[in-house]
Amino acid sequence: MKVARIAVIAVALIAGLFALILAQTMGGKKQVVKVEPVQKQASIDLVEVLTASKNVSLGTSLTADLFVWRKWPKESTGPGYIIRDGRPEADSELVGAVARGSFLEGEPINEAKLAIGGKGMMSSVLPKGYRAVATSISAETSAGGFILPKDRVDVILTDQNKKGVSSETILKNVRVLAIDQTTEEKDGVKVVVGETATLELLPQQVETLTAAQAEGSISLVLRSLEDAEEEQDIAQTSTGTIILVRSGMMSKRTVKQ
Numbered sequence: 001m002k003v004a005r006i007a008v009i010a011v012a013l014i015a016g017l018f019a020l021i022l023a024q025t026m027g028g029k030k031q032v033v034k035v036e037p038v039q040k041q042a043s044i045d046l047v048e049v050l051t052a053s054k055n056v057s058l059g060t061s062l063t064a065d066l067f068v069w070r071k072w073p074k075e076s077t078g079p080g081y082i083i084r085d086g087r088p089e090a091d092s093e094l095v096g097a098v099a100r101g102s103f104l105e106g107e108p109i110n111e112a113k114l115a116i117g118g119k120g121m122m123s124s125v126l127p128k129g130y131r132a133v134a135t136s137i138s139a140e141t142s143a144g145g146f147i148l149p150k151d152r153v154d155v156i157l158t159d160q161n162k163k164g165v166s167s168e169t170i171l172k173n174v175r176v177l178a179i180d181q182t183t184e185e186k187d188g189v190k191v192v193v194g195e196t197a198t199l200e201l202l203p204q205q206v207e208t209l210t211a212a213q214a215e216g217s218i219s220l221v222l223r224s225l226e227d228a229e230e231e232q233d234i235a236q237t238s239t240g241t242i243i244l245v246r247s248g249m250m251s252k253r254t255v256k257q
Contacts, residue, residue, distance in 0.1 A: 045074040048084035049108050050091060056103040058150065059125055062114070067091040070106065080110035098124035122198070125177065131206050132177055135218050137197045147197065151176045152223040155199070155209065159216035170212050173223060175200040 115124030155171035
């Protein structure tokens with residue numbers, strides 16, 4: 001009986017010793033952890049660009065407080081951007097210039113959208129080769145008063161004679177420069193219906209509109225913002241007259257039936 005107990009104890013001691021040796025052997029082995037090298041991120045090269053400090057409307061005479069230099073990624077600068085390294089005095093040189101378009105707060109100032117100060121506001125916002133022409137309007141002839149500066153419109157001539165009343169589109173896709181003396185709606189709201197619309201026209205279009213004003217009444221038709229500029233639009237009337245429109249200009253050709 002004593003011999004059996006001694007044998008069990010001996011087996012237990014041998015198993016414990018074996019387990020201790022095994023634990024020490026495994027603990028002695030160092031686990032190798034592979035560490036991936038950290039790649040350095042490429043640094044972004046920044047430059048200071050002249051931007052608008054607040055929203056700037058069409059026709060605004062620029063003052064010093066409307067400019068602010070902001071850091072800008074060099075790779076993202078465009079050809080029209082004004083960079084401080086090249087023109088450090090630009091924020092004072094451009095004071096008095098007139099905005100020929102709108103700028104949002106933080107938007108880089110593009111000199112192509114500016115006109116030299118000292119000139120009339122309307123002549124400053126007109127693109128080269130264009131003319132500003134006024135025509136009388138009312139709520140009934142201007143889409144219920146919803147036409148605003150910078151909208152695009154078609155011009156309709158309505159003529160009443162012995163043969164009856166007829167209407168035709170004489171100009172297409174022309175820009176509205178101003179309604180009365182307002183070149184841009186205030187805070188996005190137009191309160192008063194204007195009586196005069198100033199349109200941006202080419203010299204040939206001016207002649208067309210002037211002649212039409214003497215022939216009958218003029219109406220403006222508001223175009224969708226999604227309308228693309230038409231390169232060419234052709235329509236044929238029942239009288240055999242083809243109306244040809246190119247970039248907003250209209251001409252007529254009579255064809256044989």
